[in-house]
Structures are given as structure tokens and as C-alpha cells.
Amino acid sequence: MRGHERIAGKSVLNLTTQDWTAVLLSLRIATVATVFSLPFGIAIALLLARVRFWGKTLVEAIVYLPLVLPPVVTGYLLLITLGRHAPVGAFLADHFGVVFAFRWTGAVISCGVMAFPLMVRAIRLSIEAIDRRLEDAASTLGAGPWWNFLTITLPLALPGVIAGAMLAFARALGEFGATITFVSNIPGETQTISAAIYTLMQVPGGDAAALQLVIVAIIISLAALIASEWLARRATARLHGA
Amino acid sequence: MLSVDVDKQLGGFRLRAAFETQSGATALFGPSGAGKTTIINMIAGLLTPDRGRIVIDGEPLFDGAGDTNLPAWKRRIGCVFQEGRLFPHMSVRHNLDYGRWMSGLSAEAESFAHVVDLLDIGHLLDRRPGKLSGGERQRVAVGRALLMRPRLLLLDEPLAALDAARKSEILPYLERLRDEGSVPIIYVSHDPAEVRRIAGRVVRLENGKVLAAGGVELLA
Secondary structure, eight states, rough: SSSSSSOOSSSSSSHHHHHHHHHHHHHHHHHHHHHHHHHHHHHHHHHHOOOTTTTTHHHHHHHOOOOOOOOHHHHHHHHHHSSSTHHHHHHHHHHHHHOOSSSHHHHHHHHHHHHHHHHHHHHHHHHSOOOHHHHHHHHHTTTOOOHIIIIIHHHHHHHHHHHHHHHHHHHHHOOOOHHHHHHHHOOOTTTHHHHHHHHHHHHHOOHHHHHHHHHHHHHHHHHHHHHHHHHHHHHHHHHHOO | OEEEEEEEEEEEEEEEEEEOOOSSEEEEEOOTSSSSSHHHHHHTTTTOOEEEEEEEETTTEETTTTTTTTGGTTTEEEETTOOOOOTTTTTTHHHHHHHHHHTTOOOOOHHHHHHHHHHTTTGTTTTOOGGGGHHHHHHHHHHHHHHTSSEEEEEEETTSSSSSHHHHHHHHHHHHHHHOOSOOOEEESSSHHHHHHOOOOOEHHHHHHHEEEEEEEGGG
């Protein structure tokens, strides 16, 4: 049964503890997934935007694959590589004590993987739009490759980095298929908003409760969208001398 | 003293140029497409020659035979480009300080004040490059290159993007800079009148080759 009794019609939002757990867990998973994948997203975007190398098409294909694969397939692939008895998963568990299967950390992985292509794409586009002659100017002024990246490339790409991070956050928040396949649907551990809504809809008379979570999901997504628009606009204004 | 002897093939364009410059201001003069900017980029370290040597004050910056190729950021050669290339996300003050920061030089209030005064950009310090006029932008670009205390200053058509009025507004600053004589200058231009005002020596280029090198009489 649900965690608490719902008092129908008392207010628009009337969430049980279990609902709140799912909401907070979703926010935590999406935030951690975004924060941890951001450095990799920037590195891969830089690599794809700037470096020509053998096998680039293959790397691109792998990065963008989660965008086109059915999420269930991505989740299944994660399960057979990172699961408790899968080669990589067993190695990590035995040597580092790191377990992803059926843990919220596993949901972070699946959400991160699903959101990664969107993040990389946004950052890559903004890096490609940078006038490289500014980087040349910086290097004539004594900036080595790292300083050049930190003081010129990254600040100029910032609107794209923000947009990419927000897109990834929103995508991670809504992730369902890969997550439920990889780490299942365990209340308090891996049950995100999406999974909680799905579960409620399987219960007779759960529609009203599901609607509550649907409203929360809409509010969070809208807030993320507005925040990203605002941040990106501020960053762009800063670039153009406001 | 700078000594350049380089080869570079760029698509169908072949550059083969050798010349030397002394202290003071030397002009690289020639029509567009002569290879002036290509040479400047090779001296600055932004383009690698196919063959040859670039030596400044006895130190090789590039040596095709000896595998020496100092990266641009280690060359300490100040550049002013046609479009200024000020960093849009930094204030004028931070643009000016950038070279000093990156080169790890200590702050010298005196030299900062001197350059700001020389170029008359004191009232622009807190503005963003996006809010500057073309002439102001180029003056800041000259200041930025000077404040990294370069051993050579490359000015690549610094006035080409400006109208006649702006040009005559900036030329006196460049003359003052030359007259100070603190840093040797290479001045790239296709405009004889401009070159005559700035440079004492001229290297005349056409189709990727040095036609002649000598005094300003070559401009005729």
C-alpha cells in the first residue's frame, strides 16, 4: 500500500511520503548524473569539435547511439555489462566495492548515458561557433593550451555548456526505459517520478495519485527550462558586453 | 634583429621569402594575396613553415632542419590583427592585462599607465570590446600586445578595417610608438601612404616572393 493515506480534494498537490521520496530521488539522480557527466561531455564535445582522428565516426556513433536506440536496449546493455554478475560489474564490485545494479547510483549511470548525447551536441555546437582566431590571439599573448581553454574557449562556449547541462538534466529527470530495465523500480532506491507514475497507473484507482506526480513533473521540467533560458541569456549577454 | 627564410605551400599558393629586419619599423608591403599575412602568422607561430628558419636576436623560433618549432605562446611576439580580436567576454582592462597574466609577468603600474596614456585609452578601461568604436578597438589591441612586453610587435593591416578618418586618428599613436623605439615593429600594409608614415625600411612582396628590400623609395 501507499505510504500515507491521501485526503482527496484537500489541495491540488497532496503527495504521500513515498511520492516525495520519488520526487527527491529523481532530482538527486538527475543532478548527480548531470554534474558527473558534464566534464566528460565537455571533453568529448571538444574532441569531436576540434580534433581529427582515426575512428572519429565510430566515437560519434557510440556517443549518439543512446539517442536512437530504444531505451530498453540501452538499459539491457548496461545490465549485461555493469550488472552484479556481468564482467565489468563484477570487477567493480569485487575490486572497488562499487555496485550499480539495483542501486540509485545505477540509475545515475543510465540517466547519464541517456542524456549524454544531448549534452555533447549542445556543447559541441557552441564550441564550433567560437571564432578560433580569438584563441590564436590568446596564444600569441602567452596562453598555453590549458589556459587558452580555460580563459577563452570555455567562457565563450558557456551558453552552450549551460544549455547542454539543462537539457541533460531534463532528459535525466524523465528517463524511464533504460533505468527501469537496468535498476528496476524499487521504492526509495531506484523509483523515480516516471517509475512512480507508471506504478500508480498499474494500481486500480491510482490515476488521481498519478496525476499529482504528473503535475510535479511538469512543474520541475518547466522550472528547469525557464532557469536554463535565463542562465543562457545572461551568459550570452555577458559575452556581448552587457 | 629578425631573420626570416621560409617556404610554405598553401593549396595553389607558394610562398618563398627571405628577409631580415633591424630595430625600428619595417614594412611588409605588397598587394593582397602577396603572402604578407602568411609570413606574419609564421613569425607569430600560428602557421608552421614547410622549410626554413626564423631567428630572432640569435634565438631560433623555427628551424626546419633542427626540428625547432617554438609554439606561439612561448614566442613572446605581440600581434595586432586587422580585426583587433579583443576578447568579447572581458573588459578592456582585462584584455590589456591578459598577456601579462599569461606570460607570468609581475604587475607594473608604471608601464600600464604609460601604455594607457600613449594610446589614450584610459577612459575605456571598464568597457567591453563590444561597446568600442573600430578605432578604439585597434588602440586597445595595440596596448594589449605591448603590455605583454614583446620582443617584436607584428601589426597586420591594423588600419585596414577603418575608414580614412579613423585611420588618421590612429596613425599618430603608431608613430609615437615607433618613435619610442622600445620594441621593433613589423608593419603589414598594402597602403603606400600608411607605410611611408610608419616604416623606415620596406620589404616588398608579390606573389609569395620578396621583390626587393630597402628604404621607403621602394614604395614608388
